Amino acid sequence: MIFSSDNWAGAHPVIAESLVKAASGFAAAYGASDLDKKVEKKLSDVFERDVAVFFVATGTAANSLAFAGANRPGGHVFCHREAHVNVDECGAPEFFSHGSRLAPVDGLLGKIDPLKLETEIKRLPPGFVHGGQPMAITITQATEAGTAYSLDDIDRIAAIARKYHLPLHMDGARFANALVSLGTTPAEMTWKRGIDLLSFGGTKNGCWCAEALILFDPAKAQQMHYLRKRSAQLFSKSRFIAAQFDAYLEGGLWLDLARHANLMANWLAEGIEASNGARLAWPSGSNELFVILKRDTAKKLEEKGAVFYDWPVPHTLAGSVATDEGLYRLVTSFATTREDVEQFIAAC
Numbered sequence: 001m002i003f004s005s006d007n008w009a010g011a012h013p014v015i016a017e018s019l020v021k022a023a024s025g026f027a028a029a030y031g032a033s034d035l036d037k038k039v040e041k042k043l044s045d046v047f048e049r050d051v052a053v054f055f056v057a058t059g060t061a062a063n064s065l066a067f068a069g070a071n072r073p074g075g076h077v078f079c080h081r082e083a084h085v086n087v088d089e090c091g092a093p094e095f096f097s098h099g100s101r102l103a104p105v106d107g108l109l110g111k112i113d114p115l116k117l118e119t120e121i122k123r124l125p126p127g128f129v130h131g132g133q134p135m136a137i138t139i140t141q142a143t144e145a146g147t148a149y150s151l152d153d154i155d156r157i158a159a160i161a162r163k164y165h166l167p168l169h170m171d172g173a174r175f176a177n178a179l180v181s182l183g184t185t186p187a188e189m190t191w192k193r194g195i196d197l198l199s200f201g202g203t204k205n206g207c208w209c210a211e212a213l214i215l216f217d218p219a220k221a222q223q224m225h226y227l228r229k230r231s232a233q234l235f236s237k238s239r240f241i242a243a244q245f246d247a248y249l250e251g252g253l254w255l256d257l258a259r260h261a262n263l264m265a266n267w268l269a270e271g272i273e274a275s276n277g278a279r280l281a282w283p284s285g286s287n288e289l290f291v292i293l294k295r296d297t298a299k300k301l302e303e304k305g306a307v308f309y310d311w312p313v314p315h316t317l318a319g320s321v322a323t324d325e326g327l328y329r330l331v332t333s334f335a336t337t338r339e340d341v342e343q344f345i346a347a348c
Contacts, residue, residue, distance in 0.1 A: 074132030110143025146288030158194025271345030
């Protein structure tokens with residue numbers, strides 16, 4: 001009953017096999033191989049337009065490079081208060097963008113409130129040198145609360161980004177899970193709504209180690225080549241990231257894996273709602289569930305082999321969890337089975 005994180009799951013067999021195939025023979029280094037170019041073409045097909053693709057090792061690297069590319073002196077990147085870039089990346093976004101700052105914005109269930117976003121942007125009027133200047137906006141899809149921005153939600157954020165001439169970045173560590181939850185297309189969820197940069201994640205959805213920064217305007221990609229190299233993210237044998245993405249994208253495997261993870265989360269949510277010992281803190285729009293349990297119940301579940309994370313209560317929900325209760329995060333993956341779900345529900 002491993003519900004700690006989709007990072008704990010291994011690699012899908014088809015993706016592992018693709019890595020083995022790429023291990024033999026010789027191929028041009030530093031992104032110049034035929035396989036690298038094949039995957040770049042695949043991603044352009046997936047997004048229905050020419051895109052610039054930069055393979056990196058981690059989502060943190062992709063996010064940090066996105067901000068480095070958007071850097072302005074005294075720059076502020078507006079993000080949700082509980083976004084991964086703000087609470088889980090050890091200052092890497094600020095470090096790689098040479099002193100930019102993250103400007104937290106509130107909003108329910110992991111999603112930036114557009115009105116509060118505009119209020120925060122207005123705190124930095126043009127010409128006020130002492131405060132710095134707006135630099136970019138970033139949203140997380142799916143969010144750290146397991147929810148998903150609807151297409152209308154993205155439209156509202158994008159309209160503000162255009163109004164203030166700010167690039168709009170999407171942290172897509174769980175991009176596929178949000179995509180299948182919304183039942184839309186990659187293009188509709190990104191550049192057609194005004195997304196300029198995307199951190200496209202595969203590691204949480206069946207890859208071994210495969211992330212990419214995607215720029216939807218290749219004409220703006222020139223400096224990113226230097227930024228990636230300087231940040232030590234240009235791999236000599238990048239074909240091994242390409243090999244993962246090649247299998248990941250082939251035949252829609254990436255979407256099938258996300259659908260399975262989401263289905264397991266839905267089954268788990270149904271069982272929790274029907275149980276006497278647990279309740280959902282809020283509805284999910286991906287493969288992450290946030291559950292309120294009595295602390296004694298959580299301890300008993302752990303003793304029976306369940307693995308999950310104790311989670312801090314969002315400040316917007318302070319007071320909704322009793323003193324003898326805790327908030328816990330459960331994450332399903334492509335490797336989660338129906339048996340795992342049923343065992344957990346039975347133990348609640």
